[in-house]
Amino acid sequence: MTLGETQALFHELVTGEADPDDERLERVFRGSGELATYERIGIYRGMYRARLVDALRETFPNLVRFLRDDHFTDLGEAYLRRHPSEHHDIGRFGRRLAAFLLRHPDPARPDLADLAALEWARNEVFFAAESAAAAPETLAALPPESAGAARLEMAPSLRVLSLAHDALALWRRLEGGEPPFPPIPGPSAAAVWRRGFEVFHCSLPLHEAAGLKAALRGASLAEVCSHFANRPDPSAEAHGALAGWFAEHWVARVRAPGC
């Protein structure tokens, strides 16, 4: 066998794609003493599953609290079978768990996908790059005729989530060690960000979340503000929201037209 063929078999055995009693086992591997070859392979197989599910446990502590250990292990192993790790950082293994839960929802708890999305975002911003915070005066200093074409460069440690349930309330209950509410359906949005080394999240009005998402996409300030157009006082609300974004250090830089 070539090195590649040997590793293909080993990989199949470790990940469970091949059975431990595969007839190739004894031809390729060698044990000694009282431990059979399939038991030796089983050590690697057990560690593979345990290590990756443990990585998920660290990333999704409140999902673990909700599901309890056994059910979380079942979920983690099902997820692992569908989405083997594709990144050298094991901490990134859970990046598709929220989407997996959306595709395979627990009918009684469809809000778990949103909880996973929130926990993943909290994990992601923890490791995001540092950035400067733009001063609010930067915006005020723009000439009025060009302000609409300016663009906001948002902090790399900011995420905006669109949710189908109130995952923030569920997260808060679980974080506090309290029993969870039944699912609270309804579209909602949340911002997740880091200040120093501390991670925060808060709910956002849907129009503000849409404006923030536009800013994250690099849209012009005019387009960002257009998401407030249907509000009772669009200008005041847009200004109020923008002031909040600067105050929370979500804006790293203001790029004037032509810059």
Add this chain to the structure above:
Amino acid sequence: MALRRLELGHGIGLRTKHFARFEAEASPVEWVEAVAENFMAEGGRPIALLEKVRRDTPVAIHGVSLSIGGSDPLSDVYLRDLRRLVSRIEPALVTDHLCWGTYRRKYVHDLLPLPYTEESLAHVAGRVSAVQDLLGRQILLENPSTYVAFQESTLTEWEFLAELSQRADCGILLDVNNVYVSAHNLGFDPLAYLDGIPPDRVGQFHLAGHSNKGRYLLDSHDGPVAPPVWNLYREALRRFGRVPTLVEWDERIPPLEAVVAESRLAAAVEADELAPALREAS
């Protein structure tokens, strides 16, 4: 080119559980080892802490995902992140494992053993050279703990490592606990292993705890160094002399003081073992 052995003394692994202590205080040990993948993110607390620690204390960057023995091409993304980390930290040592851990770009996050053949040797030596060229420095490869061997192996692990270190001009991170665990699990003589390692290639020792699972030993890093591993460490010191030594503790991690105490115990064992040689030299 020979391996220049550094005088780092005794260190411990930098683990999340102890971050707050390292943030607030000076390093309690002579050097620390950081698992590369845990510090590759562009921002956040881990890399900020590592930069702080690095200002006063030598750091070794210890990778677990290079997959130097893998049949997949080396990952450009991994090498980019590793190179960025190495440039940022300027570590005293860059190390990884003699193993593989990816197949068709899927990571198993384990240190899987290789068949020790001429094919593997040529494959790994070429990849080590490529990595060293990219980083512009030598790397050290660590012997893995193993639970299974291969029918087609024609070399022992120590023969493989010795030859690899010459061909690729790399160093050896000799994990004394791994030698002991693999020797027990695969039925070879750990002293023969030590005898087969070229002393001038050994640039670092690892010590760690293991668990006795009845019919095999598990390299669990979840407790103090076991007595027979201390004995093997003494044997290693006799053969290789004073080598930068690091205590790893990754599961059921105790308070910082306990890990530091284990590192100081290693320093005491080293002093005790090397004292006659030092007296003779002076």
